[in-house]
Amino acid sequence: MPEYFDLNVHAYPETAAPVEELLRVAKRYGYAGIAITNHDEAVVPEPLESNTVFTGVEIHAQSVVELKRKIKRYWGNVALVAVHGGDDKINRAAVENPKVDILAHPCGEKGESGLNHVLVRYAADNGVAIDFNMNALIRSRRGDRARVIGKMRDNLKLVRKYNAPMILTSHAHSIYDLRAPRELIALATLFGMTKEEATSALCDTPQGILEKRWKKERDVEVL
Amino acid sequence: MTADIGIIMSVLLYLLPSLRERRRYLLFELMGEREIDKRELMKEIWNSIYSLYGDVGASESKLWLIKYHRLEDRKEEESTLIVGVLRCAHNKVEEVRASLACIHTVNDARVGIRVIRTSGSIKGASRRR
Numbered sequence: 001m002p003e004y005f006d007l008n009v010h011a012y013p014e015t016a017a018p019v020e021e022l023l024r025v026a027k028r029y030g031y032a033g034i035a036i037t038n039h040d041e042a043v044v045p046e047p048l049e050s051n052t053v054f055t056g057v058e059i060h061a062q063s064v065v066e067l068k069r070k071i072k073r074y075w076g077n078v079a080l081v082a083v084h085g086g087d088d089k090i091n092r093a094a095v096e097n098p099k100v101d102i103l104a105h106p107c108g109e110k111g112e113s114g115l116n117h118v119l120v121r122y123a124a125d126n127g128v129a130i131d132f133n134m135n136a137l138i139r140s141r142r143g144d145r146a147r148v149i150g151k152m153r154d155n156l157k158l159v160r161k162y163n164a165p166m167i168l169t170s171h172a173h174s175i176y177d178l179r180a181p182r183e184l185i186a187l188a189t190l191f192g193m194t195k196e197e198a199t200s201a202l203c204d205t206p207q208g209i210l211e212k213r214w215k216k217e218r219d220v221e222v223l
Numbered sequence: 224m225t226a227d228i229g230i231i232m233s234v235l236l237y238l239l240p241s242l243r244e245r246r247r248y249l250l251f252e253l254m255g256e257r258e259i260d261k262r263e264l265m266k267e268i269w270n271s272i273y274s275l276y277g278d279v280g281a282s283e284s285k286l287w288l289i290k291y292h293r294l295e296d297r298k299e300e301e302s303t304l305i306v307g308v309l310r311c312a313h314n315k316v317e318e319v320r321a322s323l324a325c326i327h328t329v330n331d332a333r334v335g336i337r338v339i340r341t342s343g344s345i346k347g348a349s350r351r352r
Contacts, residue, residue: 134324175302176327176333176334177335179335179337182337182338183324183336189317189321190275
């Protein structure tokens with residue numbers, strides 16, 4: 001039985017959903033664990049460290065300087081540092097920084113921008129995982145969804161070429177937004193991901209991110 | 224005489240086993256903010272599958288709702304839990320699964336659907352384990 005992880009869930013106080021509730025539903029759906037990655041304006045007050053819940057942060061920054069400052073503040077204090085992507089400059093600054101674990105929704109929440117080969121190569125070198133946000137695919141319809149799927153297909157091609165880590169996440173804001181692993185895998189096949197890739201994006205890669213497997217040793221020992 | 228014709232017709236109309244469509248039965252679970260009516264759910268499922276695969280894809284899926292009922296004995300909180308069995312063509316399970324995953328609201332009530340298991344028979348799908 002593979003161990004599935006959902007590394008982007010937003011809980012109270014950012015949303016109305018309590019952590020325990022989300023964890024209960026996630027366990028029922030077959031997840032081994034979830035990571036609570038609230039945006040940095042509303043981080044979970046007390047750090048939750050266990051084998052099933054991980055505290056993370058999704059850094060929302062307007063400028064590169066702000067991003068760097070916030071990464072410095074959170075790195076080492078939380079298990080997972082994700083960056084709220086979408087803007088080209090922010091994407092670039094995130095993948096260049098080995099302290100970042102995840103670049104969340106790099107093509108924006110509606111597929112308005114994208115990755116390129118330079119960014120993905122940096123991501124592979126620095127061990128920054130590229131996130132495929134399934135919530136964008138679930139929530140959008142018609143033209144929006146066609147654009148999102150198209151962007152994800154392009155991203156997948158680049159990720160395969162440079163062998164960067166990739167993950168599938170739900171970006172759940174409530175218990176109703178969570179999806180079971182098999183459902184996420186079925187959604188991932190829509191933009192051309194194979195079942196094996198999707199399974200490893202839900203099991204193996206998230207575990208590697210939590211263990212900091214792709215990070216160079218000097219980065220790990222500080223934690 | 225009329226009875227004989229009835230028997231003959233029923234034999235003729237009986238589809239040969241080799242011509243019968245192969246099906247899969249999906250046991251699914253729906254978690255919703257409020258209780259969802261069977262009809263609104265099916266409308267939403269069809270909308271989702273049309274939007275994802277188009278009319279041709281939807282026609283190939285051969286969807287049909289077989290069973291649908293609310294789980295009563297829940298001591299936990301406010302969300303309602305509904306289980307049902309959905310029939311589809313045997314080679315369209317993943318497509319139906321993706322369309323079910325794309326449903327996020329039914330008439331403004333937030334919902335989440337998951338497929339618990341698939342089986343080749345209704346009995347197999349609805350069996351308690």
